[in-house]
Amino acid sequence: MVRLLSPLHHVVVAALLLAACYAQPAHAQPAPAASPKAAGDPVRGEKLYEARCGGCHSLDANRIGPKHRGVVGRPAASIPDFMYSSALKKSKLVWTPANLDRWLMGPSRFVPGTRMAAFVSVPADRTDIIAYLASTTPPPPKK
């Protein structure tokens, strides 16, 4: 029994090892999304921000949405020269990381009547985007 099985066993093990070798590069570096850190990864967050938010937002210019530099910790709808929806103006929210997380899960569920629709369904992506936003310092005072 043992004799009969073992060559086969070796072949199977060899095949698995071979497969593992091929698979190694992908597995050796787990996708960042698979390892959500409590603090979030601002470098990955910046890339996500550019791809998912950059169509409408910039750090230093009001575009389709308001400018974002220093948004973490700021009261909602507080950029003076941006036309917010009345829903967001009346929300009385402060953009804590927890509120930003709820917002990014579904803005119109959190603040019905808002004009922002974009949402981010992967929790680790939200954490990284928020970490990036938190890393943006307020602009230097105007001369």
Add this chain to the structure above:
Amino acid sequence: MTEPNRRGLLTGMALTTAGLTALAGVATPAFAKKAKSNPAQDANLLNAAIALEHEGIGAYTIALGSGLIPPAAVGLVTSFQGHHKQHRDELAAAIRRLGATPAESKTIEQYAVDLNAGAITGLADIQRLALRLERGAANAYLGLIGPIANSDLHLMLARFAADEATHATVFILDLKEMIPTQAPLYG
């Protein structure tokens, strides 16, 4: 064996859905009640999209006026801008059908400020800006499909997302960026 299990699963799901609906009824309307029409809110969201198209049209006007686009590429870039104009017109018609007024374009000068056009010194800067806007727009359209209640509009949004993704691909190749190995590439 499978039948009762499946039924169990379905019953569980029905319960969960009922629970969520009850919760949603108390807490929020929005897209939990996707089927309920909300033309005013749909128009609000489409107005964010038309603002995106206005900005894209403006960005291409700035690019074409910069003298930095190689003559052989002017036709292609102009056709991309043409797509954005068609999107704008289709969105404007949809917004009017919903009983609202389409958002107006800002001036080219304002877009130049918003997009930091003063920092553009070469073709690669234009390609990077175009990629950022096109990729952002593709993702923005995909993000609109769930929250927009009127399902008649979903195909239009998906088509626009595909158009923007096609534009983005051209700039990805121009800039020799990698196409991600992980699908989905957008959304």
